Amino acid sequence: MENKQHEKMIIIGSGPAGYTAAIYAARAGLKPLQIAGYEPGGQLMITTDVENFPGFESTIQGPWLMEQMRKQAENVGTKVMNDLVSKVDFSKRPFTVETDGGKSYTADTVIISTGAKAKWLDIPSEKKFQGFGVSACATCDGFFFRNQKVMIVGGGNSAVEEALYMTNHASHVTLVHRRDQLRAEKMLTERLLSHENISVIWDHVVDEIIGDENPKKVTGVKLKNVKTNEMQTVAVDGVFVAIGHTPQTDLFKGILEMDETGYLIVKPGSTETAIPGVYAAGDVQDKVYRQAVTAAGQGCMAALDAEKYLQTL
Ligand code: NAP
Numbered sequence: 035m036e037n038k039q040h041e042k043m044i045i046i047g048s049g050p051a052g053y054t055a056a057i058y059a060a061r062a063g064l065k066p067l068q069i070a071g072y073e074p075g076g077q078l079m080i081t082t083d084v085e086n087f088p089g090f091e092s093t094i095q096g097p098w099l100m101e102q103m104r105k106q107a108e109n110v111g112t113k114v115m116n117d118l119v120s121k122v123d124f125s126k127r128p129f130t131v132e133t134d135g136g137k138s139y140t141a142d143t144v145i146i147s148t149g150a151k152a153k154w155l156d157i158p159s160e161k162k163f164q165g166f167g168v169s170a171c172a173t174c175d176g177f178f179f180r181n182q183k184v185m186i187v188g189g190g191n192s193a194v195e196e197a198l199y200m201t202n203h204a205s206h207v208t209l210v211h212r213r214d215q216l217r218a219e220k221m222l223t224e225r226l227l228s229h230e231n232i233s234v235i236w237d238h239v240v241d242e243i244i245g246d247e248n249p250k251k252v253t254g255v256k257l258k259n260v261k262t263n264e265m266q267t268v269a270v271d272g273v274f275v276a277i278g279h280t281p282q283t284d285l286f287k288g289i290l291e292m293d294e295t296g297y298l299i300v301k302p303g304s305t306e307t308a309i310p311g312v313y314a315a316g317d318v319q320d321k322v323y324r325q326a327v328t329a330a331g332q333g334c335m336a337a338l339d340a341e342k343y344l345q346t347l
Contacts, residue, residue, distance in 0.1 A: 041067045043340055044131050044141040045112075046119050047282075049076025050326040051316025052147035053103035054333030055340075059145075060111035062341050067141075068107065068114045069133060075100035076149045077171075077317070078326055085177060087326055099326075124289055124309050142347060143311045143340040146290075146298065147333060148282040150317035150324070155187065155275055159243040167252030168243060168273045172196035173325065175274075181205045182271035185255055187240055193276035194218040194226045200274070207232045208268060212239050212260060235268070237261050243273055281318050290314075297321050305336040313339050 043059050045052050048070035059066040073079065078096035085093050108114055117137060123130040128140035152170035154160055160168055169175040172186070176199060184204045186197045189211035195218075197209045209226065214236040216223045226232055238257040244267070245252040254269045281297045283290075290307050291299040298314040300306055305313040315336035316329035 038130070038138045038140045040128065041065075041139055041141045042344060043067070043143045043145065044069060044129075044139060045145045045147060046122075046131070046285075047071060047076070047147035047149055047316070047318070048074040048104065048114070049078065049100075049147060049149045049316055049329055050103065051149070051318075051329040051333035051336070052076075052145070053100070053107045054330040055145045055147060055315055055337040056107035056112040056114070056333075057103075057110055058334050058337035059340065060107065062337070063111075064341065064344070066112050066145075067139065068112050069117050069119050069131070070104075070114050071148075072116060072118050072134075074104065074114075074116060077152065083178065084174065084326070086174065119285060122285060122289065124312055127311070129311065142344060143313070145305075145333075145336045145340060146286065146307075146312065146314045146318055147316045147329070147336070148285070148318050149329075150279040150281040150297075150321075152275065153278045153280060155240055155277070157240065157242065159245075160240075160273075160275065163243050163245055163250070163252050163273075166250040167245060167271060168275065170275050171324075172199050172274050172276070175272075176200050176203050179204050179272045183208070183269065184272040184274060185210055185268060185270045186274045186276055187211075188276035188278070189213060189216045189218065190276070190278060191218045191222060192278065194222040196274050196276045197226055197232055198222070198229065201229060201231045204231075204272075208235060208270065209233070210235045210238050210240065210255075210257060213237065238266075240273075241265065279317070279321065279324070281321070283318060295321070305332055305339050311340070311343055 043066040045068040118134040121132040131139045186209045241258040242256040298319040313336040315332035
């Protein structure tokens, strides 16, 4: 325990926020240590085509983009480790970070970019067609369903926003909700219910997503009425699961301020948490925008905020 390796900066997580923070911090000469997790790359690793990350004239692949970000971070001087942080202590300085792999570090600053995970329905057919017609992000993948029929699952703001967004692309949008009342805000709900290209199926849950094997694609969804148990099949080409996200903040419970849904709280317009020297960037603190490019922007902000703080030590 006495021989902890000391770092100026430790970055936890390896999505666009973490890698961007790493690139900026490394270029500022801070030699950051990035603890990337066991499945590095974040949510873009389960996306296929990416067309909305600026800088690429043609479609790129999510996993490829993350590989490039990692190489870029490493090339400018980041030490990236595939290990998982198991414990942090921000109560005294320097901070302490321990990993699953048995390593223990001290650090002057920590950037948290552990992201959020989309909630899934957890049925086998959903997993089978992920990336082949099943997605958890309409803004990312909606464009691929031009003039096709899609289904949105969920009843919150995200589901309603995704349904409205999909009317820009799809020929028809069906929203399926497990109750007979939406959780979404009134104004969004009214827009949804009055939209001529959206139909809503109440009191139904997804029983199975059905599709073809070769080429692999979704052709429809089997729905179950939760009140009568009656089944019906709706023909669609795509399914967007929008039943919420879970920020990955278990590690920081009781240590950092969170809102009631577990998102880390930062000072408005910055990435500062309530503990000077600890910063949060990307989906772990942002439940509104949740885009790779906004997460990357916040990663940059976190590195700049941390750099400024280090100058005061
Ligand atoms: P949410 O508000 O938690 O809504 C999740 C929805 O999915 C609920 O309608 C829920 O049904 C349904 N659901 C959950 N698990 C399900 C399952 N296993 N099967 C079927 N349906 C399921 O999540 P969200 O819409 O992602 O929003 C998260 C937070 O971000 C909210 O605070 C929201 O206001 C905020 N947000 C804000 C904006 C905005 O301000 N523009 C946009 C997006 C999100 P029940 O209703 O029956 O529980």
